[in-house]
Amino acid sequence: MSLGEFDIIARYFTRRSARSDVALGVGDDAAILDVAPGRKLVAAVDTIVEGVHFPVGTAAADIGYRALAVNLSDLAAMGAEPTWMLLSLSLPTADSRWLEDFARGLFEIADTHNVALVGGDTVRGPLVITVSLLGFVEADRWLTRAGAQPGDVLFVSGCVGEAAAGLALVQQSCGTDAPAAHLRERFLRPTPRVALGRALRTVASAAMDVSDGLIVDVSKLCAASGCGARLEVERLPPSLAAQTHFAPERCLDYALSGGDDYELIFTVPEATAMNLPASVLAAGVSTAIGIITAGSGVECVRNGQRFVPRASGYDHFGRKVAP
Amino acid sequence: MSLGEFDIIARYFTRRSARSDVALGVGDDAAILDVAPGRKLVAAVDTIVEGVHFPVGTAAADIGYRALAVNLSDLAAMGAEPTWMLLSLSLPTADSRWLEDFARGLFEIADTHNVALVGGDTVRGPLVITVSLLGFVEADRWLTRAGAQPGDVLFVSGCVGEAAAGLALVQQSCGTDAPAAHLRERFLRPTPRVALGRALRTVASAAMDVSDGLIVDVSKLCAASGCGARLEVERLPPSLAAQTHFAPERCLDYALSGGDDYELIFTVPEATAMNLPASVLAAGVSTAIGIITAGSGVECVRNGQRFVPRASGYDHFGRKVAP
Numbered sequence: 001m002s003l004g005e006f007d008i009i010a011r012y013f014t015r016r017s018a019r020s021d022v023a024l025g026v027g028d029d030a031a032i033l034d035v036a037p038g039r040k041l042v043a044a045v046d047t048i049v050e051g052v053h054f055p056v057g058t059a060a061a062d063i064g065y066r067a068l069a070v071n072l073s074d075l076a077a078m079g080a081e082p083t084w085m086l087l088s089l090s091l092p093t094a095d096s097r098w099l100e101d102f103a104r105g106l107f108e109i110a111d112t113h114n115v116a117l118v119g120g121d122t123v124r125g126p127l128v129i130t131v132s133l134l135g136f137v138e139a140d141r142w143l144t145r146a147g148a149q150p151g152d153v154l155f156v157s158g159c160v161g162e163a164a165a166g167l168a169l170v171q172q173s174c175g176t177d178a179p180a181a182h183l184r185e186r187f188l189r190p191t192p193r194v195a196l197g198r199a200l201r202t203v204a205s206a207a208m209d210v211s212d213g214l215i216v217d218v219s220k221l222c223a224a225s226g227c228g229a230r231l232e233v234e235r236l237p238p239s240l241a242a243q244t245h246f247a248p249e250r251c252l253d254y255a256l257s258g259g260d261d262y263e264l265i266f267t268v269p270e271a272t273a274m275n276l277p278a279s280v281l282a283a284g285v286s287t288a289i290g291i292i293t294a295g296s297g298v299e300c301v302r303n304g305q306r307f308v309p310r311a312s313g314y315d316h317f318g319r320k321v322a323p
Numbered sequence: 324m325s326l327g328e329f330d331i332i333a334r335y336f337t338r339r340s341a342r343s344d345v346a347l348g349v350g351d352d353a354a355i356l357d358v359a360p361g362r363k364l365v366a367a368v369d370t371i372v373e374g375v376h377f378p379v380g381t382a383a384a385d386i387g388y389r390a391l392a393v394n395l396s397d398l399a400a401m402g403a404e405p406t407w408m409l410l411s412l413s414l415p416t417a418d419s420r421w422l423e424d425f426a427r428g429l430f431e432i433a434d435t436h437n438v439a440l441v442g443g444d445t446v447r448g449p450l451v452i453t454v455s456l457l458g459f460v461e462a463d464r465w466l467t468r469a470g471a472q473p474g475d476v477l478f479v480s481g482c483v484g485e486a487a488a489g490l491a492l493v494q495q496s497c498g499t500d501a502p503a504a505h506l507r508e509r510f511l512r513p514t515p516r517v518a519l520g521r522a523l524r525t526v527a528s529a530a531m532d533v534s535d536g537l538i539v540d541v542s543k544l545c546a547a548s549g550c551g552a553r554l555e556v557e558r559l560p561p562s563l564a565a566q567t568h569f570a571p572e573r574c575l576d577y578a579l580s581g582g583d584d585y586e587l588i589f590t591v592p593e594a595t596a597m598n599l600p601a602s603v604l605a606a607g608v609s610t611a612i613g614i615i616t617a618g619s620g621v622e623c624v625r626n627g628q629r630f631v632p633r634a635s636g637y638d639h640f641g642r643k644v645a646p
Contacts, residue, residue, distance in 0.1 A: 009443050047446050051448075099331060117338070120349060125375050134364075
């Protein structure tokens with residue numbers, strides 16, 4: 001029996017714990033844990049595998065950068081401030097040049113976010129990198145996937161679909177112009193929206209990061225919140241870079257179903273949506289792309305007409321993910 | 324250029340961090356982190372790889388058990404009480420029977436130690452399992468590798484070498500008697516010495532766990548403490564089970580150089596050694612096997628004569644580890 005990735009954690013590894021110090025356990029972007037009055041510990045783990053999350057031959061510095069970036073995105077989605085990481089490195093061989101480059105990429109983004117590497121494990125094996133990231137959030141309010149209410153406005157940060165376009169260019173080894181370089185960079189070195197997550201902490205009713213594709217991840221946010229969403233496709237911010245290299249419908253596929261963007265989706269009450277605080281605006285462009293509904297699932301509309309996307313999102317174990 | 328495992332973390336990933344909340348970073352069994360007055364957060368990560376840390380075909384329940392056990396041993400070596408874990412699972416396929424068995428083994432030992440699984444990541448890839456374990460230790464005194472003093476007595480818990488003997492039996496698919504079953508269990512389901520670590524917290528001058536082999540790990544403790552050790556080989560507790568299946572010299576090889584035991588080595592001042600507290604005695608058998616010296620490195624003696632072991636310990640990247 002083959003299972004989808006989204007079932008595995010829920011089915012086999014979600015249990016009600018006897019511990020009372022787990023404020024939020026398995027199932028969101030990160031766990032929220034009691035450590036001290038006034039603040040909570042936030043913990044997330046992400047693994048990247050050669051040939052699955054990055055193509056064979058990807059530069060070691062980009063792999064190092066990415067290994068932490070995807071975890072920072074998880075903490076961003078909780079509104080947390082990252083502090084410390086643990087690194088596990090499974091390597092086929094111990095090549096000093098590769099290790100130097102990997103460490104340079106890892107510490108480049110670690111320094112940007114003031115994250116200290118505090119422990120690690122190095123083993124011989126296939127190229128698999130796991131980063132566990134810890135951080136803190138104020139105890140009175142953190143972000144989860146579960147708080148969206150019908151009528152809330154759905155936003156997305158940045159420009160989704162560019163990472164998938166960048167991956168396509170990497171895989172095809174094509175494109176030497178500036179837009180192609182931009183798209184590749186968007187895939188290889190995603191920008192975790194940590195400052196935005198911090199700013200949204202007291203504003204958003206729900207948030208999560210977009211790693212498996214916009215529709216799939218909006219679906220997950222809706223499922224966690226017990227609601228649905230209507231996504232107005234024409235509102236998605238266009239990627240000029242992607243349009244340089246791909247046909248419009250392909251760009252739309254990438255935006256709706258491509259993974260690896262590590263942007264944030266978030267919902268805010270309608271009154272707030274018209275008047276986002278300066279801290280949110282200062283943290284980068286976010287765009288209203290739809291509305292939360294009382295139903296379930298994600299309905300796409302395009303210029304007022306129901307629209308069925310051509311593709312869904314990414315599931316590691318290949319089960320079709322309903323849009 | 325090929326590097327030994329022990330060099331990789333030190334050379335590429337040890338940096339003085341700008342963060343003042345890291346009480347102890349890379350280089351010990353776990354990190355010690357400031358989270359609240361009166362107690363410290365303790366964090367460790369360990370990865371196990373199919374074909375490297377356990378043979379292909381190992382029962383999923385044993386893999387799950389072991390994945391957490393090896394991390395619990397790291398926290399034991401710090402004197403910490405474990406609380407929460409993150410699980411990263413890279414799997415070639417999502418087989419429900421395998422996952423059920425894996426989860427059963429994992430939660431069996433998690434429940435024994437009251438550890439809650441609070442987050443995870445599941446990806447498609449080779450069979451690689453990473454557990455990150457968090458816990459707490461009182462802020463006034465935790466165990467490290469670095470506090471041993473010349474004249475301190477060196478102890479080891481339990482009976483080292485049994486895990487290596489058990490692995491040999493697993494690899495040779497032989498032995499159906501009770502001693503063989505005991506040895507296999509010692510390899511497949513190591514017993515982390517968490518209660519002993521807690522008891523040693525205010526008693527031991529230094530501690531670490533034995534994962535790569537007794538001599539190698541005593542060497543590491545000595546290097547961290549800036550001292551040497553004289554190990555009296557004939558004092559090692561004999562394994563009756565190992566002696567049933569292996570010649571005496573082979574048993575000694577396993578005891579001195581076999582890995583995977585996950586016992587604790589620790590040092591205590593001479594006065595304390597003669598009069599270990601009841602809490603330490605209650606946490607299982609520990610044996611005095613040598614003495615800390617003012618020199619460097621580990622000298623083995625056997626019935627008063629200098630003794631050179633036939634093998635050293637385990638290094639993932641194959642560099643010879645000097646005994």
